[in-house]
Amino acid sequence: DGSDDNEEGSAVENEENAKGTDKGKKRATPRTRRAHARGRDRHGDEDDEDDEGGMRRAGPRRHRSRRRGRAAGNETGDSDMEPTKARKNQANQESKEDDEEDEDEKGGKSGKGKNEKKGDKKSDKKGKKEKANKKKKDKKKSGSGSDSESEEEPITEEELAKLKEEVEEKKKLIATLRNKPWKMKKKLSVLKEAQLFVEKFEGALGKGKGKKFYAYKVMMTKKWMKFQRDFENFKTACIPWEMKIKEIESHFGSSVASYFIFLRWMYGINMILFGLTFGLVMVPEALMGKPYGSLPRKTVPRAEEATAMNFATLWDFSGFAQYSVLFYGYYNNQRTIGWLKFRMPLSYFLVGVGSIGYSFMIVTRTMAKNANDDGGGDDTSFNFSWKMFTSWDYLIGNPETADNKFASITTSFKEAIVEEQESRKEENIHLTRFLRVLANFLALCTLAGSGYLIFFVVRRSQQFALEGLENYGWWERNEVNTVMSLLGMFCPTLFDVISSLENYHPRIALRWQLGRIFALFLGNLYTFIIALMDEINLKARYFLPFTMFDRLLGNTEALQSLEEEKIVKYNMTIWEASLYNGTIPENSTAPPIQVDPADVPRGPCWETMVGQEFVRLTVSDMMTTYITILIGDFLRAVFVRFFNYCWCWDLEYGFPSYSEFDISGNVLGLIFNQGMIWMGSFYAPCLPAINVFRLHTSMYLQCWAVMCCNVPQERVFKASRSNNFYMAMLLFILFLSTLPAVYTIVSIPPSFDCGPFSGKTRMFEVISETLEHDFPSWFGKVFGYASNPGLILPFILLMVLSIYYLNATSKSYKEANLELKKKLQSVRIEN
Amino acid sequence: VYRLHGRYYEMAPNVVPMDYTKDPDVKLPMQLIINMPELKENPFKERIVASFSEDGEGSLSFNDFVDMFSVLSEMAPRELKAIYAFKIYDFNTDNFICKADLEKTLNKLTREELTAEEITLVCEKVIEEADMDGDGKLGFADFENMISKAPDFLRYYFKKN
Numbered sequence: 001d002g003s004d005d006n007e008e009g010s011a012v013e014n015e016e017n018a019k020g021t022d023k024g025k026k027r028a029t030p031r032t033r034r035a036h037a038r039g040r041d042r043h044g045d046e047d048d049e050d051d052e053g054g055m056r057r058a059g060p061r062r063h064r065s066r067r068r069g070r071a072a073g074n075e076t077g078d079s080d081m082e083p084t085k086a087r088k089n090q091a092n093q094e095s096k097e098d099d100e101e102d103e104d105e106k107g108g109k110s111g112k113g114k115n116e117k118k119g120d121k122k123s124d125k126k127g128k129k130e131k132a133n134k135k136k137k138d139k140k141k142s143g144s145g146s147d148s149e150s151e152e153e154p155i156t157e158e159e160l161a162k163l164k165e166e167v168e169e170k171k172k173l174i175a176t177l178r179n180k181p182w183k184m185k186k187k188l189s190v191l192k193e194a195q196l197f198v199e200k201f202e203g204a205l206g207k208g209k210g211k212k213f214y215a216y217k218v219m220m221t222k223k224w225m226k227f228q229r230d231f232e233n234f235k236t237a238c239i240p241w242e243m244k245i246k247e248i249e250s251h252f253g254s255s256v257a258s259y260f261i262f263l264r265w266m267y268g269i270n271m272i273l274f275g276l277t278f279g280l281v282m283v284p285e286a287l288m289g290k291p292y293g294s295l296p297r298k299t300v301p302r303a304e305e306a307t308a309m310n311f312a313t314l315w316d317f318s319g320f321a322q323y324s325v326l327f328y329g330y331y332n333n334q335r336t337i338g339w340l341k342f343r344m345p346l347s348y349f350l351v352g353v354g355s356i357g358y359s360f361m362i363v364t365r366t367m368a369k370n371a372n373d374d375g376g377g378d379d380t381s382f383n384f385s386w387k388m389f390t391s392w393d394y395l396i397g398n399p400e401t402a403d404n405k406f407a408s409i410t411t412s413f414k415e416a417i418v419e420e421q422e423s424r425k426e427e428n429i430h431l432t433r434f435l436r437v438l439a440n441f442l443a444l445c446t447l448a449g450s451g452y453l454i455f456f457v458v459r460r461s462q463q464f465a466l467e468g469l470e471n472y473g474w475w476e477r478n479e480v481n482t483v484m485s486l487l488g489m490f491c492p493t494l495f496d497v498i499s500s501l502e503n504y505h506p507r508i509a510l511r512w513q514l515g516r517i518f519a520l521f522l523g524n525l526y527t528f529i530i531a532l533m534d535e536i537n538l539k540a541r542y543f544l545p546f547t548m549f550d551r552l553l554g555n556t557e558a559l560q561s562l563e564e565e566k567i568v569k570y571n572m573t574i575w576e577a578s579l580y581n582g583t584i585p586e587n588s589t590a591p592p593i594q595v596d597p598a599d600v601p602r603g604p605c606w607e608t609m610v611g612q613e614f615v616r617l618t619v620s621d622m623m624t625t626y627i628t629i630l631i632g633d634f635l636r637a638v639f640v641r642f643f644n645y646c647w648c649w650d651l652e653y654g655f656p657s658y659s660e661f662d663i664s665g666n667v668l669g670l671i672f673n674q675g676m677i678w679m680g681s682f683y684a685p686c687l688p689a690i691n692v693f694r695l696h697t698s699m700y701l702q703c704w705a706v707m708c709c710n711v712p713q714e715r716v717f718k719a720s721r722s723n724n725f726y727m728a729m730l731l732f733i734l735f736l737s738t739l740p741a742v743y744t745i746v747s748i749p750p751s752f753d754c755g756p757f758s759g760k761t762r763m764f765e766v767i768s769e770t771l772e773h774d775f776p777s778w779f780g781k782v783f784g785y786a787s788n789p790g791l792i793l794p795f796i797l798l799m800v801l802s803i804y805y806l807n808a809t810s811k812s813y814k815e816a817n818l819e820l821k822k823k824l825q826s827v828r829i830e831n
Numbered sequence: 832v833y834r835l836h837g838r839y840y841e842m843a844p845n846v847v848p849m850d851y852t853k854d855p856d857v858k859l860p861m862q863l864i865i866n867m868p869e870l871k872e873n874p875f876k877e878r879i880v881a882s883f884s885e886d887g888e889g890s891l892s893f894n895d896f897v898d899m900f901s902v903l904s905e906m907a908p909r910e911l912k913a914i915y916a917f918k919i920y921d922f923n924t925d926n927f928i929c930k931a932d933l934e935k936t937l938n939k940l941t942r943e944e945l946t947a948e949e950i951t952l953v954c955e956k957v958i959e960e961a962d963m964d965g966d967g968k969l970g971f972a973d974f975e976n977m978i979s980k981a982p983d984f985l986r987y988y989f990k991k992n
Binding site: 383388409413417 | 957
């Protein structure tokens with residue numbers, strides 16, 4: 001007994017000392033402590049009583065230590081109550097495993113004792129809050145409550161309620177213990193006590209009033225919490241590539257890692273798009289549609305059959321690949337297929353529209369989330385303080401990166417200092433303005449120049465096409481392609497040079513740069529399309545050199561094939577007639593002749609062509625990226641590393657050196673690529689699948705390349721605010737890329753000979769058809785009323801008004817925020 | 832936690848026991864701890880270790896060790912990190928971040944690349960920005976107020992275990 005007491009006493013002592021709140025009491029033996037109970041005489045009385053009670057009982061050791069705990073508790077002040085509770089909670093949450101594994105063996109009795117002591121302290125405190133009498137009764141009863149486990153005394157309602165409260169408080173304590181900045185030991189001890197208290201009294205509470213059920217409920221709650229925790233752990237472990245990204249983060253800082261996080265996010269979106277297209281479009285057709293070879297549209301034409309299986313053809317996505325579920329043309333326009341009566345055309349249409357809608361929704365949602373996280377954005381009121389206290393990236397574990405980080409911190413301080421100094425003297429603002437205007441002017445000139453160049457080159461290529469491509473060499477054939485790629489390579493560098501005139505903060509300069517590159521690409525695109533459209537209007541028939549940006553508007557093919565279609569239809573009727581003519585006289589009804597589907601003449605299928613172009617584009621883009629990485633980064637690194645020994649100047653510091661990871665270039669590439677996917681996935685359901693594959697391999701390849709061949713950037717800039725910028729660009733591109741698809745759905749008739757919508761005048765008619773056939777008639781009527789322009793217009797008006805209203809409210813909130821900040825500042829200054 | 836114990840043990844296998852049931856009083860000196868790879872590059876490593884150490888001199892018992900990593904982990908709440916960050920930056924442990932503390936922080940951050948003028952300027956700006964009660968140095972309330980608005984704080988204080 002005595003030894004136990006001493007042990008516990010010393011444990012408590014240690015704990016008290018560790019707390020650092022020395023009440024100035026000597027920790028004598030427990031008995032003396034008891035005797036010295038102060039501060040709460042009432043408690044003291046109770047203690048004595050309980051002591052006696054305890055002595056009386058031949059109960060478990062716990063009770064005795066509880067007494068002692070109470071005594072110890074009495075001696076510590078109120079202020080410790082909260083801390084102890086908090087400590088308990090904290091220790092509980094963060095080191096539950098600790099407790100159970102390490103400390104249980106170690107803590108053992110002493111731990112338990114501590115718990116109970118704390119528990120009793122808590123009870124003490126609770127008692128204090130209430131009236132003395134009640135308290136006394138509580139204490140007694142709680143003492144006897146635990147006794148009741150051995151003595152079977154009844155517990156009153158009151159006590160039950162109070163005990164419940166105490167248990168709840170303990171639980172809260174356990175939950176918040178983690179927040180308290182105490183030493184581990186304290187937390188652990190507090191935690192143990194709280195846990196044991198809760199355990200014990202929860203059991204006790206159940207006594208007498210549906211105990212079994214209560215205990216069961218408690219156990220289930222615990223199990224549920226444990227399950228939740230395990231599930232959270234599991235979920236975190238499941239996040240793909242988390243370890244890779246963390247590694248990159250520690251080497252390169254968080255801005256490079258943000259690119260990979262963006263990549264991973266894109267991968268998620270593409271997975272979902274892939275799931276939609278694969279599950280709802282490709283699989284049903286493959287399983288339940290008519291098999292290959294049964295219909296003309298599903299068969300390789302006789303003329304192409306010989307080369308249909310060649311690798312070259314397959315790589316080009318013609319031949320067998322073209323006549324498969326991968327492309328639009330394969331799908332039959334039967335209204336329902338298979339025994340499930342799966343409505344294929346409807347599903348195709350809805351999946352197309354749905355993937356666009358989903359993409360919009362998720363991009364907007366992410367933007368909103370990012371805006372929220374930003375927390376009201378441009379707060380420059382603590383500029384220097386933040387630089388000082390939060391600029392060191394604690395995640396860096398690599399000396400090289402650390403060096404860079406030091407350098408960048410120094411630079412950022414210097415920058416901030418310079419800005420501060422500059423803001424104190426406002427000189428030469430006119431010069432700066434003039435320079436900036438000049439720089440913008442130069443950029444515009446560049447853009448205009450590149451636009452004109454493209455226009456000129458496209459016109460020239462039309463000329464070549466007219467005169468027959470065979471007469472010209474490789475350059476003329478691929479002129480447009482190469483010119484556009486060259487422009488894409490050199491103009492950004494030019495923009496870079498121009499931006500040095502402007503003297504902006506690097507982050508702002510980066511945004512201008514990105515904006516200009518964006519404008520460059522868009523401008524090139526549009527001039528190209530305009531040049532093409534011109535030509536189409538003049539000569540719709542001629543074979544146009546298909547280049548990258550041509551695909552962007554399927555209109556070119558569509559308009560082309562419209563003409564072709566008429567011709568083919570005419571030809572087909574003649575061909576059919578010729579079949580009949582050969583065997584049976586005209587005007588007699590005869591069974592239709594069986595013709596091998598491969599021999600039937602085909603109508604043009606512009607959707608498949610468009611889809612093919614997109615797929616080819618994606619594949620070539622992927623190849624280009626990989627090869628660029630391999631050559632540009634890897635070979636360069638190898639060259640620099642190995643030739644450094646035998647080269648005149650220091651390669652590593654001088655010209656080639658190792659390449660940095662080009663964040664903005666890569667992000668832009670990713671965004672544009674995604675735009676292509678969105679544009680093309682309506683015509684080629686296989687695109688999301690290809691993209692998923694591409695992103696997957698790209699992730700691994702780039703992670704490897706970054707770790708192996710790149711060096712951390714000189715200017716490790718913050719990634720926090722740029723995220724929304726990329727999202728905004730993504731949203732814009734999404735909008736742009738859905739325009740063509742939507743336009744074709746709404747205004748261009750689908751090919752008569754292929755695809756799920758063949759035979760209809762417009763693709764969206766499949767919806768009205770479904771409404772007629774598959775839904776009860778009243779539904780159709782309702783829909784008819786609802787789609788009445790008289791109803792839709794007011795609805796749109798209402799939405800516009802609500803957007804305006806919400807915008808106005810958010811502005812007013814922001815202003816109120818600013819006002820408050822200003823007030824705060826002025827109050828501070830006053831002080 | 833086993834992993835942590837493994838790391839702790841690795842640092843001084845002859846001293847750290849595998850078995851903690853007897854609650855041994857084992858402390859590792861600061862020198863060993865600041866050589867851990869996660870901390871090695873950190874300019875504040877001595878301060879980090881010192882602020883978690885019980886005896887204030889930098890020796891960490893296993894409890895403190897676990898404490899340290901748990902605060903630096905992703906699961907710790909912001910307030911707790913703010914409390915410890917304050918301790919880290921308070922070089923002379925007077926519970927205030929005074930100008931001298933700021934200067935030391937700055938020097939550690941920039942490896943003394945800034946001129947004295949610049950250093951003074953920065954420190955003055957910091958105090959101007961963050962000091963709410965006007966005593967010329969940053970108390971915990973000032974620090975907390977300032978840090979809670981910083982967007983990057985949480986990100987840079989995460990650590991993987």
